[in-house]
Amino acid sequence: MIDEAALLESKTLRGSVLERTDVLDRVKALSLLPDHMHVTTAMVATYFEVAETVINNLLSRHRQELESNGLRVLRGPELQEFKELNLSPYRDGYPQPRSSLALWSRRAVLNVAMLLRDSDVARQVRTYLLDMEYLARARPVDTPAAGTPHALDDRIDQRITHILGRTVVPMFNALIETSGEHRQELISLREDVQRIERQLCGHETRITELERTRGPRQYTGIMASIDAMNWREFEHHVAVLLRRDGCTGVTVHGGPGDRGVDVTAHTADGRSVVAQCKSFAPYRPVWSGELQKFLGASLVQHTADVALFVATTSFTPDARAIAETYGVTLVDRSHLEKWSAGVPLTALQHA
Template sequence: MHINWRTEVQVPNYANDQLNEAFQRHLSRATDDDLLAAYLHWTEGRIALDCLVTADDLMARIQFEADSLARLSVPVSSRFAEAYRAATDDLRSAIDRALSTTEETERKARETWQKLCNRTPHDLAGRYQQADGIHPDRTAVELLGPLGDQNAEVEQNIQDALLRHRNEMHRLAALEEQMAAFLASDDSFDLEDVHRMTPYEFEHMVATLARRDGLHVVRARGNSRDLGADVIAVTAGDLRVVFQCKHRHKGVGKVVSRDMQTLNGTARPEHQADIVIAVTNGTFTKPAIDFARSHDIQLLDGTELRRWATWGDPLLKVLGLNDSPVTTSATTQDLGPLYVQAG
């Protein structure tokens, strides 16, 4: 490469005469190699500075997203709280990774730029005239290409993460709208209303929910001679389900192991149950839970009851018996994505 001296270049004119004289003096002494080296040195510095500025700008934008995410509140009472948390955690992890990578990129670009700045007062022509063609800062300068690629990759990754988060928020908003419609329907029973029911009304609700899920109800309420079976229903796959209903006033109170022992002694021998369920709007004692587990009795307490009665999750899904043949009502079929995607 050769400097074209015929090119008309406007020489800087400074307000300070002394500075003008010094500039003209140094320029008059400059050789072609000096001018070429200065240009090459400036170009490398410009690339390093561009990489540094890009990294700084990228960090600022990522930090803005991090601050925005920190202000985003997860609706803990929502049916889809877990899905909200999962989406938020996914975006937060992507932001953390992006910040960590970009901070490292910024540090390396700054170091390279600083090395070039430190070289400026020295012999630039000699810097580019090494016998082996390698100048002292080449290793650092060669990092700039990969660092630029890294900036671009981080920016793409964070954009992808933001898009995933936005799409998930839109999906959840649509599900919230569907859920609001379901909660306002006769197929949903608010847990506070359940707590105010009488034992008879509680049994009637369990029978109603079984019908909602597509089960054929054989017995809709218990009596003094029910032998522990308050509600009996049959699934589409001819599985016989026996419910023992234990209502607790205001949802306060526990079902004890004695109740489980009574149910275990009659549900299968007397009622030929394939699935035995004890359901309460309260809770179960630990001995009751241990007995139920050891005798294959399914338990539905207030938490699971909310999923079944209020939110519309099918009974066998709530119990973790998805492989059992059972149909769902038109209402719960319409809300299918709630169960598959939101967990």
């Protein structure tokens, strides 16, 4: 069985599983460019929740391998043609490259998951990949159809577990009782067999859970578009969402002289709203100090009825504690994705 360490070290083993690009969407939605085939370096970094420089460094070290799996760098006329065909209609949603553009295929992105050591998302992809690979290898050639009696019990790992627990371990117990000279060796072997039995049981549990939860995410592509926005575009995006949820008098104030808030509005039932908008990289959370600064602006200067802190990332536990104490509504990355997809924000509904 392939293990994670071997996958990180062996180019040959990585190549043997690169067809399983579907695991990327099982772990987290991979948004594609309008050509429905590629992603940019920034989008790869967003997917794995690392800095863009980390992906660029990886590209430098493993360029030949990545190019063999679909990485392309466009320049000159080829870049211009790609921009005209794919990016020109989406100027507000995608960054417009200047001199060059790296395009990553799904195979190349999966390749990155098998090279990135310090990304939680990459680890999840590797775990899912290895589990599904094991499941494929473990199934008998003549696999019963789904729904037939004992179909799941025909998995090889379950049968091995049964044999180990009901036959091999009792055999070792009997040998240990009657052996003198090789007693310690037999005990050690029995412990190894029992450890393998436990690992197989745990593996089966993980595979069952993966099969139970598999399926596409509901909001594919939304956050990739938001991540490509600059800070001003993001503020106007939040303003659009406020208007969609029935707010009136929506005004964007971001920039110098904004008095600590970016957008002001009134809900449909007349309550005043102030919003702070932070377009941060997903790996950079909002800290408590930034919440404290917003408190002074929203509750003291503006005496707002509804204080919204909208961010493209997460909030630290201290920041969440402050928000809960003083009644600030936090819209983190997951809530922003749902809000942008059309789910109304509860804080803006009738009190």
